[in-house]
Amino acid sequence: MSTPRKHHYLPQFYLEGFKIEPQTGKKPHIWQIEKSADQVHYSPAIEDTGCIRDYHSLDVADEDPDHKIIEGLLSNLEAEQAELVRTIRRTKRIDASQVEPLSSFISQMRYRVPAFAGHIEKSLRSVVLDTFKIMYHAGEFRTPSPQLRKMFDSKGIDDSLHVSISNWKILSHMFGVGLGSESIGLLAEYNYHFYSAENASFFVTSDNPVALYHPNYDKIRPYGVGLAMKGVEVTLPLMSSDILIRPGRELKPGASVASVEEVEEFNRRTIVMSERYVFANVVSTELRRRIGELKDVRAGFAFDNLFHGDGSVHVSRFIPVQ
Numbered sequence: 001m002s003t004p005r006k007h008h009y010l011p012q013f014y015l016e017g018f019k020i021e022p023q024t025g026k027k028p029h030i031w032q033i034e035k036s037a038d039q040v041h042y043s044p045a046i047e048d049t050g051c052i053r054d055y056h057s058l059d060v061a062d063e064d065p066d067h068k069i070i071e072g073l074l075s076n077l078e079a080e081q082a083e084l085v086r087t088i089r090r091t092k093r094i095d096a097s098q099v100e101p102l103s104s105f106i107s108q109m110r111y112r113v114p115a116f117a118g119h120i121e122k123s124l125r126s127v128v129l130d131t132f133k134i135m136y137h138a139g140e141f142r143t144p145s146p147q148l149r150k151m152f153d154s155k156g157i158d159d160s161l162h163v164s165i166s167n168w169k170i171l172s173h174m175f176g177v178g179l180g181s182e183s184i185g186l187l188a189e190y191n192y193h194f195y196s197a198e199n200a201s202f203f204v205t206s207d208n209p210v211a212l213y214h215p216n217y218d219k220i221r222p223y224g225v226g227l228a229m230k231g232v233e234v235t236l237p238l239m240s241s242d243i244l245i246r247p248g249r250e251l252k253p254g255a256s257v258a259s260v261e262e263v264e265e266f267n268r269r270t271i272v273m274s275e276r277y278v279f280a281n282v283v284s285t286e287l288r289r290r291i292g293e294l295k296d297v298r299a300g301f302a303f304d305n306l307f308h309g310d311g312s313v314h315v316s317r318f319i320p321v322q
Contacts, residue, residue: 003067007057009113010050010207011074013082017089017239018205018281019046033278035206035271035295039288049279050207052114058168070171081105085239092194092243092255103187104179106236106247110210111178115275119301120173123316125163126305130312133157137309186227190234190247195258195266202282203237203244204267206274208300211235213269217322224302224317232320235266241281264290269321272297 019028020043030049033041056070084101088094094102110116135141136157144152151160177183197203213233214225225232233248244258244266258266267287271278271294278291299321306313 004071005053005057005067006048006051007053007055007067007071008051009055009117010109010209011078011081012046012050013078014085014109014209014239015046015050015205015279018237018241018279020281031280031283033280033283033288033291035274035276035278035291037292037295039291041283041288054167055114055117056171058171059166060168061166082239088245089238089240089243092196094192099188099192100184102192103184103190106187106210106234106245107180107183108175108178109236111174111183113208113275115208115300116177117170117174119303119316120170121165123303123314124165124169124173126303126312126314128163128165129158129161130305130307130314132161133307134310134312183227187234187247190249191251191253193246193248193251193253194238194255195244195246195262196255197242197244197258197263201258201260201263202241202280203263204241204270204278204280204287205237206270206279207277208273208275209236209270211269211273211299212318212320214320214322217320222317225320226318235269237266237270268294272299272321275300 015030016028019030023029027045027047029043030046031041031043032049033039054065054067056067056074058066058069060066080101084098084105088098088102136144136152211234212225212227213235214220214229214231216231217225227234231250233246233251235244235246237243238245246266267290271291278287280287299319302317302319304315304317306315
């Protein structure tokens with residue numbers, strides 16, 4: 001039996017809540033819409049959506065890459081998460097015993113996506129490269145060859161060296177943060193409100209589905225925000241085009257039917273958070289127009305490298321939807 005190399009950063013059970021209905025054929029499909037000016041869209045099978053080849057592979061040095069162990073662990077975890085989310089979606093309420101596993105699910109959905117993986121890779125690569133530059137300028141290495149010195153002088157060290165970060169290191173950060181007690185604990189302190197979309201309204205999701213929103217970010221710019229900050233709230237379409245969950249400290253817990261304006265606002269947050277793709281069960285003219293309007297509006301993790309010759313300051317921020 002061949003080893004699966006198509007690794008999902010979004011669980012298939014989650015995407016199936018946004019599948020095209022009625023289903024035609026044996027496999028469920030979903031609309032995938034590019035976050036671009038022309039909103040190119042197509043309907044791949046869900047098993048081919050939200051995935052990247054070898055995304056969860058462990059590539060430890062001197063060993064053959066392991067493509068299965070993380071996938072196996074995630075399969076067991078996702079089976080539990082699917083049952084939890086289906087129960088909450090059906091009852092539209094959260095029991096005390098469900099708060100922590102739901103918080104864990106939201107945290108993982110926030111940190112297992114390519115947007116965060118790319119942020120980790122960029123920051124780790126900068127650490128390695130800046131360390132080399134600092135040590136090189138301080139004379140900590142043996143005298144380099146004339147050819148190497150010439151290349152560094154003409155092209156610069158940044159353009160001369162290629163730094164590659166092993167995937168196992170990126171995964172350890174992703175799941176370390178996503179499963180970390182700090183993130184899960186902060187989400188567990190939030191109140192949770194459920195919104196139902198009815199009639200012609202529907203929620204969309206994306207390749208970066210957990211949106212952090214701050215209503216007054218302009219007042220604290222350029223600083224980032226986090227889950228512990230006052231005023232921050234979260235939105236996540238909850239495995240369905242007609243249910244969205246909104247955690248926040250200042251929110252009143254409960255459930256309500258979302259107005260058309262609320263659905264539009266929550267979809268705006270989802271689209272702004274998306275990196276490349278928006279997923280939906282319907283492609284409407286209004287949705288395509290909205291994606292076009294927001295194609296250049298971004299939120300998420302930002303990394304700044306303040307290198308100054310003999311030292312370096314690395315700053316990671318989360319820029320919220322506003």
